Amino acid sequence: MQESMFSSGEDFRNLTGILEKWTRYDQDIKGAFVRLANRFSEKTGAVLSFVPRPGISYSLRAGIRAEDAVTLVTLIDIVDDDPDSKWLSVCFYDDRVTDPAGEGNMVPKGVLGIDGYCFDLFENREDIVSYLEQRIDEAFENTLKGSL
DSSP, X not given: OOGGGBSOHHHHHHHHHHHHHOOOOTXXXXXXXXXXXXXXXXXXXXXXXXXXXXXXXXEEEEEEEETTEEXXXXXXXXXXXXXXXXXXXXXXXXXXXXXXXXXXXXXXXXXXXXXXXXXXXXXXXHHHHHHHHHHXXXXXXXHHHHHO
């Protein structure tokens, strides 16, 4: 992830600071987060923001800039309800992704007040991380189709 992808330098510095302090790997969940976050680097027009809520979650939000607005595509929350055991919640609007393997949970009004799918990740498993990368690609593609 490059600083230029972020909506502000402060967001980039806040995320970088969290990653630097995250020394316990919690079944390498940090590695899964970094891999999924880096997926955004491949997306033309991707804009990232970071919303820290210490003790609750740290939310990396990815959107696409269209004209003068940014349309949210997905968010990856580092859930910090137990400092000794972080986990990820990766969420999408329900009309932007499919879930052919049935790995996600439908969350009514769960993505900023809109129905969504959330995928909880408690360990860095290749099959699930790869599946989520596919969902990220799908969400970006479907958002581009709908917002342009």
